[in-house]
Amino acid sequence: MDIINIRNKINGIDKKITNLFEERMELVSEVARYKSLNNMKIFDPEREQEVIKVNLSLLKDKSLKPYAEEFFEDLMKVSKKYQKNIILIDSAQDMLIGYQGSEGSYGEAAAISFFGTASKRRNIESFEGVFRAVSSGEIDEGVIPVENSSTGGLNDVFDLLREFELYITGEIKIKIGHCLLGLKGSSIDDIKEVYSHPQALKQCSDFFKNNPHIRALEYSNTATAARDIALWKDKEKGAIASKRAAELLSLDILSDNIQDWDQNSTRFIAIGRKMSLDDNINKTSILFTT
Secondary structure, X not given: OOHHHHHHHHHHHHHHHHHHHHHHHHHHHHHHHHHHHOOOOOOOHHHHHHHHHHHHXXXXXXXXXXXXXXXXHHHHHHHHHHHHHHHXXXXXXXXXXXXXXXXOOHHHHHHHHHHOOOXXXXXXXXXXXXXXXXXXXXXXXXXEEXXXXXXXXOHHHHHXXXXXXXXXXXXXXEEOOXXXXXXXXXXXXXXXXXXXXXXXXXXXXXXXXXXXXXXXXXXXXXXXXHHHHHHHOOOXXXXXXXXXXXXXXXXXXXXXXXXXXXXXXXXXEEEXXXXXXXXXXOOOOOOOXX
């Protein structure tokens, strides 16, 4: 049998695995909601070990045991993560979540990914505004970026974490795909000025090197820059923002994925007034000064 035929057979098996995985996760979501209603812990070590043990006993080729064990441990880990997310999203429907920027920002994308589409969300102009709103009880939790894979940490946010007595209640990574946005019918040749958040401009430094006729100008937020571009109606002005911002504001995407690094991502944290503790927490962040 040649490699093509082998790969085709693997593709067929993978398709079956994907369908079964989806079916399994649907049942996992039902388990999550049952646990939530009955105030049960997500992690049940006895049940987990029993599932792994039973499935390992079904193996015909016992030499595969260590690999199958690792496979099912990873599957259990994914299931617990999904259960936690289901419970979080269900509970978040009664919460008000704040993020910096306007609709269509990466902050909003992080809030949706973390708390679900049904969560109530409020856009706030500045990072400090998010911290103040959480601290005062005006909103329940806030979502804030802390680190980008290509440009590093956001020092302003670190300072705010030190200033406000709030807790990090979770984190999520969002893949960043920057687009050059302009008015309908415009082109890159028309653009003379591009507005965006300083971090976004840094992450697209190669784009500006390759387009020296375009001037980079700092703005408070990527989506806010896109919003104002739409309001100004000037074909010589563009913004670096997300595809969602383009869709919401009816702007053209003149060039997509213009970030320097294709794997560009930003780590966002959720902040709240209360410490979050559960059996699945596996990370501690410590902020200190010298």
